[in-house]
Amino acid sequence: xxxxxxxxxxxxxxxxxxxxxxxxxxxxxxxxxxxxxxxxxxxxxxxxxxxxxxxxxxxxxxxxxxxxxxxxxxxxxxxxxxxxxxxxxxxxxxxxxxxxxxxxxxxxxxxxxxxxxxxxxxxxxxxxxxxxxxxxxxxxxxxxxxxxxxxxxxxxxxxxxxxxxxxxxxxxxxxxxxxxxxxxxxxxxxxxxxxxxxxxxxxxxxxxxxxxxxxxxxxxxxxxxxxxxxxxxxxxxxxxxxxxxxxxxxxxxxxxxxxxxxxxxxxxxxxxxxxxxxxxxxxxxxxxxxxxxxxxxxxxxxxxxxxxxxxxxxxxxxxxxxxxxxxxxxxxxxxxxxxxxxxxxxxxxxxxxxxxxxxxxxxxxxxxxxxxxxxxxxxxxxxxxxxxxxxxxxxxxxxxxxxxxxxxxxxxxxxxxxxxxxxxxxxxxxxxxxxxxxxxxxxxxxxxxxxxxxxxxxxxxxxxxxxxxxx
RNA sequence: GUGGUUGUAGCUCAGUUGGUUAGAGCGCCGGAUUGUGGUUCCGGAGGUCGCCGGUUCAAGCCCGGUCUACCACCCCA
Numbered sequence: 001x002x003x004x005x006x007x008x009x010x011x012x013x014x015x016x017x018x019x020x021x022x023x024x025x026x027x028x029x030x031x032x033x034x035x036x037x038x039x040x041x042x043x044x045x046x047x048x049x050x051x052x053x054x055x056x057x058x059x060x061x062x063x064x065x066x067x068x069x070x071x072x073x074x075x076x077x078x079x080x081x082x083x084x085x086x087x088x089x090x091x092x093x094x095x096x097x098x099x100x101x102x103x104x105x106x107x108x109x110x111x112x113x114x115x116x117x118x119x120x121x122x123x124x125x126x127x128x129x130x131x132x133x134x135x136x137x138x139x140x141x142x143x144x145x146x147x148x149x150x151x152x153x154x155x156x157x158x159x160x161x162x163x164x165x166x167x168x169x170x171x172x173x174x175x176x177x178x179x180x181x182x183x184x185x186x187x188x189x190x191x192x193x194x195x196x197x198x199x200x201x202x203x204x205x206x207x208x209x210x211x212x213x214x215x216x217x218x219x220x221x222x223x224x225x226x227x228x229x230x231x232x233x234x235x236x237x238x239x240x241x242x243x244x245x246x247x248x249x250x251x252x253x254x255x256x257x258x259x260x261x262x263x264x265x266x267x268x269x270x271x272x273x274x275x276x277x278x279x280x281x282x283x284x285x286x287x288x289x290x291x292x293x294x295x296x297x298x299x300x301x302x303x304x305x306x307x308x309x310x311x312x313x314x315x316x317x318x319x320x321x322x323x324x325x326x327x328x329x330x331x332x333x334x335x336x337x338x339x340x341x342x343x344x345x346x347x348x349x350x351x352x353x354x355x356x357x358x359x360x361x362x363x364x365x366x367x368x369x370x371x372x373x374x375x376x377x378x379x380x381x382x383x384x385x386x387x388x389x390x391x392x393x394x395x396x397x398x399x400x401x402x403x404x405x406x407x408x409x410x411x412x413x414x415x416x417x418x419x420x421x422x423x424x425x426x427x428x429x430x431x432x433x434x435x436x437x438x439x440x441x442x443x444x445x446x447x448x449x450x451x452x453x454x455x456x457x458x459x460x461x462x463x464x465x466x467x468x469x470x471x
Numbered sequence: 472g473u474g475g476u477u478g479u480a481g482c483u484c485a486g487u488u489g490g491u492u493a494g495a496g497c498g499c500c501g502g503a504u505u506g507u508g509g510u511u512c513c514g515g516a517g518g519u520c521g522c523c524g525g526u527u528c529a530a531g532c533c534c535g536g537u538c539u540a541c542c543a544c545c546c547c548a
Contacts, residue, residue, distance in 0.1 A: 006538095009540090150547080155541075157548085158547075163548095334548095421504080423507085424509090428508040428509055429508085440506095441506090
């Protein structure tokens with residue numbers, strides 16, 4: 001055997017069974033997106049490199065997959081080398097090395113690469129909005145389900161190519177959007193039959209905490225530390241804040257946060273009192289109140305206020321969301337989102353407030369698989385197989401096949417007239433419910449022997465009753 | 472990016488201090504059954520031991536490198 005073929009690190013093949021399940025998740029989400037008035041959008045797999053660089057922080061820039069330009073960019077170096085040293089073998093002295101280094105360093109990076117694979121769906125969306133601002137009716141609601149790529153080191157549940165399912169509303173500050181997105185989460189997970197908790201917080205409350213603690217300029221450091229609370233525990237969070245230069249006094253001021261318990265209605269008065277001196281915090285609390293009241297009763301999800309919910313991304317400015325599965329062993333969140341006041345500013349369009357959410361399809365897949373929530377029938381499998389007894393019989397089956405398919409039943413004819421055992425095994429392996437047998441005898445009598453593969457029973461029926469027989 | 476573990480048949484894994492021809496279960500193919508799968512019985516095929524190099528009379532086993540998957544950090548979905 002030759003060296004086995006393989007796929008690049010961190011990428012995956014999806015088998016038919018996996019694809020049926022993935023499509024079930026995607027289409028469930030997509031249907032709900034559309035029900036809420038979101039419109040589909042697709043952007044190219046690759047963007048201009050400059051569109052992406054500088055948008056994801058230092059670490060993010062390193063993880064962008066860059067695309068090598070076509071063309072021989074070493075040509076110039078080769079020519080210079082030949083001009084100076086000729087084509088005969090040359091001893092590799094310090095001088096030669098120094099020349100080569102300087103020639104290579106003169107190749108500008110823009111000659112090597114000027115395109116990159118998309119890193120997420122948010123930045124391309126922002127780029128799209130700015131580029132087509134005159135054609136878009138605001139507020140603009142779009143959804144986008146496409147793969148993204150990261151040059152990260154693969155780990156369990158972490159890949160170099162994976163799908164994101166995003167929905168964003170841009171061009172309105174109305175809290176109606178927040179309310180609708182919470183209801184959208186509820187709808188999707190009700191449809192998927194999964195119990196979840198939607199956690200909500202507001203960055204303005206977190207900013208208020210930093211304000212009250214006396215170090216408002218440390219919001220980002222405080223927020224990213226708090227975000228890790230349930231992962232690393234209270235002591236480590238305090239440690240990290242100290243390491244980032246948050247004073248002991250300020251940390252003492254943040255401590256009440258760790259002791260908050262109970263429902264939104266229980267926590268709200270305590271927070272109002274604690275953060276009384278921060279106008280920003282009061283605004284955040286008011287917004288949260290609005291959302292809680294307006295959402296009303298949920299179908300199956302639970303909405304919870306979580307004052308320690310922070311989310312790492314620093315462009316969030318208002319509400320922040322996270323969804324966790326209430327069943328199964330998935331520790332992390334399966335969805336996230338939040339409001340941002342200035343997503344398009346980097347591309348020159350100011351004052352565009354928006355709010356968006358993202359579904360983690362791979363994690364949802366894992367949870368549904370673990371908790372056995374995928375429907376048994378995903379509509380992918382053939383219902384009826386015609387056994388093949390040879391050309392005459394097969395041609396007759398082909399006619400029946402048309403009428404069966406017209407009736408909306410997934411059916412197929414085994415392509416080769418091989419022995420029955422093999423044809424039945426094919427039906428068995430593929431999970432086909434019925435096998436129709438039309439051999440010489442059946443053909444003569446105008447009947448079909450129909451076998452139910454589950455029970456093993458078989459009966460002879462008239463050919464024009466076939467459709468009726470398998471329902 | 473740092474540290475660690477791993478890789479033997481399609482899959483899951485054995486394989487002695489380095490020693491002739493590398494094994495098992497499942498799966499696959501053929502037969503018992505020329506018109507019947509899922510159960511049974513009989514037989515068969517399938518391996519450059521991840522890849523490259525080194526040590527040795529001799530390497531699946533020891534050493535170096537590399538790739539892959541996984542674990543813990545960093546970061547993230």
